[in-house]
Amino acid sequence: MEGLTLSDAEQKYYSDLFSYCDIESTKKVVVNGRVLELFRAAQLPNDVVLQIMELCGATRLGYFGRSQFYIALKLVAVAQSGFPLRVESINTVKDLPLPRFVASKNEQESRHAASYSSDSENQGSYSGVIPPPPGRGQVKKGSVTHDTVQPRTSADAQEPASPVVSPQQSPPTSPHTWRKHSRHPSGGNSERPLAGSGPFWSPFGEAQSGSAGGDAVWSGHSPPPPQENWVSFADTPPTSTLLTMHPASVQDQTTVRTVASATTAIEIRRQSSSYDDPWKITDEQRQYYVNQFKTIQPDLNGFIPGSAAKEFFTKSKLPILELSHIWELSDFDKDGALTLDEFCAAFHLVVARKNGYDLPEKLPESLMPKLIDLEDSADVGDQPGEVGYSGSPAEAPPSKSPSMPSLNQTWPELNQSSEQWETFSERSSSSQTLTQFDSNIAPADPDTAIVHPVPIRMTPSKIHMQEMELKRTGSDHTNPTSPLLVKPSDLSEENKINSSVKFASGNTVADGYSSSDSFTSDPEQIGSNVTRQRSHSGTSPDTAAPPPPPPRPQPSHSRSSSLDMNRTFAVTTGQQQTGVVAHPPAVPPRPQPSQAPGPTVHRPVDADGLMTHTSTSPQQIPEQPNFADFSQFEVFAASNVNEEQDDEAEKHPEVLPVEKASDPASSLRVAKTDSKTEEKTAATAPANVSKGTTPLAPPPKPVRRRLKSEDELRPEVDEHTQKTGVLAAVLASQPSIPRSVGKDKKAIQASIRRNKETNTVLARLNSELQQQLKDVLEERISLEVQLEQLRPFSHL
Amino acid sequence: MAVCVAVIAKENYPLYIRSTPTENELKFHYMVHTSLDVVDEKISAMGKALVDQRELYLGLLYPTEDYKVYGYVTNSKVKFVMVVDSSNTALRDNEIRSMFRKLHNSYTDVMCNPFYNPGDRIQSRAFDNMVTSMMIQVC
Numbered sequence: 001m002e003g004l005t006l007s008d009a010e011q012k013y014y015s016d017l018f019s020y021c022d023i024e025s026t027k028k029v030v031v032n033g034r035v036l037e038l039f040r041a042a043q044l045p046n047d048v049v050l051q052i053m054e055l056c057g058a059t060r061l062g063y064f065g066r067s068q069f070y071i072a073l074k075l076v077a078v079a080q081s082g083f084p085l086r087v088e089s090i091n092t093v094k095d096l097p098l099p100r101f102v103a104s105k106n107e108q109e110s111r112h113a114a115s116y117s118s119d120s121e122n123q124g125s126y127s128g129v130i131p132p133p134p135g136r137g138q139v140k141k142g143s144v145t146h147d148t149v150q151p152r153t154s155a156d157a158q159e160p161a162s163p164v165v166s167p168q169q170s171p172p173t174s175p176h177t178w179r180k181h182s183r184h185p186s187g188g189n190s191e192r193p194l195a196g197s198g199p200f201w202s203p204f205g206e207a208q209s210g211s212a213g214g215d216a217v218w219s220g221h222s223p224p225p226p227q228e229n230w231v232s233f234a235d236t237p238p239t240s241t242l243l244t245m246h247p248a249s250v251q252d253q254t255t256v257r258t259v260a261s262a263t264t265a266i267e268i269r270r271q272s273s274s275y276d277d278p279w280k281i282t283d284e285q286r287q288y289y290v291n292q293f294k295t296i297q298p299d300l301n302g303f304i305p306g307s308a309a310k311e312f313f314t315k316s317k318l319p320i321l322e323l324s325h326i327w328e329l330s331d332f333d334k335d336g337a338l339t340l341d342e343f344c345a346a347f348h349l350v351v352a353r354k355n356g357y358d359l360p361e362k363l364p365e366s367l368m369p370k371l372i373d374l375e376d377s378a379d380v381g382d383q384p385g386e387v388g389y390s391g392s393p394a395e396a397p398p399s400k401s402p403s404m405p406s407l408n409q410t411w412p413e414l415n416q417s418s419e420q421w422e423t424f425s426e427r428s429s430s431s432q433t434l435t436q437f438d439s440n441i442a443p444a445d446p447d448t449a450i451v452h453p454v455p456i457r458m459t460p461s462k463i464h465m466q467e468m469e470l471k472r473t474g475s476d477h478t479n480p481t482s483p484l485l486v487k488p489s490d491l492s493e494e495n496k497i498n499s500s501v502k503f504a505s506g507n508t509v510a511d512g513y514s515s516s517d518s519f520t521s522d523p524e525q526i527g528s529n530v531t532r533q534r535s536h537s538g539t540s541p542d543t544a545a546p547p548p549p550p551p552r553p554q555p556s557h558s559r560s561s562s563l564d565m566n567r568t569f570a571v572t573t574g575q576q577q578t579g580v581v582a583h584p585p586a587v588p589p590r591p592q593p594s595q596a597p598g599p600t601v602h603r604p605v606d607a608d609g610l611m612t613h614t615s616t617s618p619q620q621i622p623e624q625p626n627f628a629d630f631s632q633f634e635v636f637a638a639s640n641v642n643e644e645q646d647d648e649a650e651k652h653p654e655v656l657p658v659e660k661a662s663d664p665a666s667s668l669r670v671a672k673t674d675s676k677t678e679e680k681t682a683a684t685a686p687a688n689v690s691k692g693t694t695p696l697a698p699p700p701k702p703v704r705r706r707l708k709s710e711d712e713l714r715p716e717v718d719e720h721t722q723k724t725g726v727l728a729a730v731l732a733s734q735p736s737i738p739r740s741v742g743k744d745k746k747a748i749q750a751s752i753r754r755n756k757e758t759n760t761v762l763a764r765l766n767s768e769l770q771q772q773l774k775d776v777l778e779e780r781i782s783l784e785v786q787l788e789q790l791r792p793f794s795h796l
Numbered sequence: 797m798a799v800c801v802a803v804i805a806k807e808n809y810p811l812y813i814r815s816t817p818t819e820n821e822l823k824f825h826y827m828v829h830t831s832l833d834v835v836d837e838k839i840s841a842m843g844k845a846l847v848d849q850r851e852l853y854l855g856l857l858y859p860t861e862d863y864k865v866y867g868y869v870t871n872s873k874v875k876f877v878m879v880v881d882s883s884n885t886a887l888r889d890n891e892i893r894s895m896f897r898k899l900h901n902s903y904t905d906v907m908c909n910p911f912y913n914p915g916d917r918i919q920s921r922a923f924d925n926m927v928t929s930m931m932i933q934v935c
Contacts, residue, residue, distance in 0.1 A: 306908070306910030307910055309910055310910035310911055313911075320911050321919055323911045324909050324919070324920065325920070325921055327909045327910065327911050328905070328920055328921065328922050331908065334904075334905045334908055335908070336908040336909075336910065361921065361925075
């Protein structure tokens with residue numbers, strides 16, 4: 001072919017046309033069909049067209065290469081100018097106007113052509129004027145089309161302003177657009193001819209249709225600035241094809257705005273492959289995608305179900321296999337639905353495919369959901385929302401992609417969960433310390449043994465026992481009447497007594513108890529003693545103790561002893577239960593190894609004495625043989641307390657023999673003194689005492705426990721023994737009480753109440769003690785296991 | 797490590813079958829076909845009551861002198877059959893299980909694709925890649 005020299009305007013124009021014809025985006029060869037249409041639009045006689053084609057060498061080559069195409073265009077211009085078609089005329093004809101391709105408005109075209117030809121610079125200015133739809137400013141025409149595209153994006157079919165085909169042509173493009181519009185509907189199918197009109201058309205077309213479809217497509221192009229086109233002949237802005245597509249797409253869009261139009265848009269898109277980064281989505285493209293997304297799913301944060309997406313993308317007329325592949329690429333989270341980002345990625349891939357780009361094997365980074373979020377967050381108002389939300393309908397796009405946002409969101413959750421785990425461990429550890437509370441509980445709380453629910457078993461019981469003893473002794477002094485006297489007045493003070501019992505110093509308690517001679521006495525007696533003692537021991541902190549509503553079963557009085565005391569007292573002597581209450585926890589048999597032996601020795605004796613009084617069957621008050629002494633109490637609370645006082649029951653068997661002791665009182669006293677020495681149990685005693693549990697001393701138990709228990713158990717045993725001792729003492733004292741008190745029914749009832757409370761307290765103590773026992777046993781087992789494990793090694 | 801991987805539909809027609817090209821593929825196809833009987837036998841042996849508890853992994857279906865055939869059934873009666881080389885003694889049961897798991901996951905992804913019609917041959921590239929990764933170790 002001869003060398004072809006083109007002016008800038010011609011160059012630009014030709015390149016645009018070439019792009020338009022380059023449907024396949026090959027950038028090398030234009031589709032013959034397109035070219036033919038173009039030539040037809042040139043309104044040249046067919047023979048001329050054929051001649052042109054022959055001249056440019058297309059017929060020889062069989063295809064329209066760029067050079068051939070350009071030559072052909074030139075020849076068209078020549079022909080249109082009326083010059084004879086000669087190969088030589090390509091270059092000889094000077095000032096050849098740009099070839100005109102008529103689609104509908106020749107005038108406009110000519111005008112445009114004129115403008116083009118006359119205004120090469122304007123073209124440049126056009127591009128400058130025309131708000132470059134993002135980067136796509138290919139040629140002026142391209143930019144122009146962009147303008148038109150924009151109106152389209154705005155979904156406003158008629159925005160003549162944008163088409164601005166050329167600022168120079170103030171002649172309103174609008175009229176053109178209108179005409180175009182009118183034409184479009186009619187020319188719904190005449191895409192080709194319109195397209196043939198060339199780039200000029202595209203702007204108009206777009207303006208007319210205003211459908212957003214093409215916009216994104218065009219905008220999607222990020223071709224080099226138009227100037228580049230002018231500069232390089234070889235460079236063919238691929239996007240130019242977009243322009244040509246406009247008309248077609250425009251028409252379609254005008255006619256069909258719905259999803260169906262998307263197909264045209266897709267076609268438009270076909271050419272809108274990004275120039276710089278084939279996979280980068282430009283803003284316009286993105287906007288278009290978003291709009292399309294809205295047509296399917298109004299909620300931008302929502303999903304497009306697979307079926308809807310399938311229908312939508314099927315319209316693109318891509319083979320199912322390719323669509324399937326596109327889906328695989330774009331459905332990032334494999335959930336069968338498309339979020340906005342996924343949808344945009346898929347759409348973009350479809351467009352690219354349509355433009356001839358091969359589908360990648362992996363999703364390009366620019367199409368990754370997260371990147372799209374980040375990039376376009378500013379573009380689409382909805383996107384920030386997308387980026388922001390952590391959990392949209394089912395999944396947030398950020399979460400969908402393995403992006404940082406999602407990670408950031410999940411991390412806090414993980415941290416929280418880990419924190420929770422930590423707390424769990426803490427809790428578990430803390431629970432282990434619960435058992436230790438018992439021993440730690442300070443006796444200090446007179447008011448209500450209740451204050452320390454679990455813990456204060458042992459000590460209170462002791463204290464209670466002591467107090468009970470004290471009271472008993474006190475009651476003994478005043479005997480028959482005193483209890484009565486005291487009781488009525490002290491009914492309300494029973495609680496005080498209980499508390500006082502708790503706190504009563506060992507001595508006072510001892511005195512009180514010692515005063516009570518008959519350990520076999522009913523709990524009533526003890527209760528009376530307690531009441532008396534209360535009066536006596538007004539100074540004791542117990543007085544401060546409020547009349548704790550007996551109901552408080554002194555949770556702390558898990559010490560069986562205390563409970564037992566109450567129970568036994570209640571059972572044995574309905575009368576003097578108040579006194580019994582004072583004694584409660586005589587004995588949470590907290591094993592106190594050092595002290596256990598001594599006190600236990602005594603206690604068992606005491607317990608026996610008590611037991612005899614109560615004559616409670618070991619079964620009923622298993623832990624507290626002392627309780628057995630108080631048959632009366634048994635009746636009351638035996639059933640309640642028995643179960644709970646297993647621990648003490650163990651001790652009580654030991655106490656049983658004690659029952660036989662003739663001088664349970666004395667033994668109790670001794671036990672009490674012993675218990676006194678054991679501060680720890682004493683501490684718990686008050687709590688128990690407040691319950692009003694009879695100081696049932698599980699005498700035998702402690703002894704037995706010590707024998708069998710491990711070291712760990714010893715403290716418990718000791719405590720229990722103490723408790724039992726105390727209880728026994730109390731019990732011993734109680735039996736003597738009822739006699740004197742029998743008269744006062746009210747007192748009895750009150751004492752009964754208190755005893756019941758004491759029973760509950762003791763029951764609790766019992767349960768707790770049992771728990772401790774279990775724990776200790778477990779420890780023992782573990783130690784034994786370790787020992788065995790170590791043994792074999794020792795031999796090695 | 798697998799010499800041949802096959803995905804059989806519920807109706808016992810293959811959705812996907814691929815072997816290492818070095819061998820006579822027809823032989824593998826035949827082996828897979830015969831293994832279907834064993835699979836059915838194992839399924840029926842479980843009993844109807846155990847359908848819910850039935851384990852998906854069937855284990856070794858039958859060994860030949862050269863190859864071992866493993867089976868896996870999904871709850872929708874889609875069967876995965878894998879033929880491995882007997883000489884590959886390093887292959888443990890856990891590895892086979894993991895391979896089936898990957899197969900199952902990939903198959904699920906294929907099913908999630910709205911463009912895939914259940915019953916069609918599986919032409920997913922992702923699935924192919926995954927199978928290739930499983931088979932590539934042998935080659």
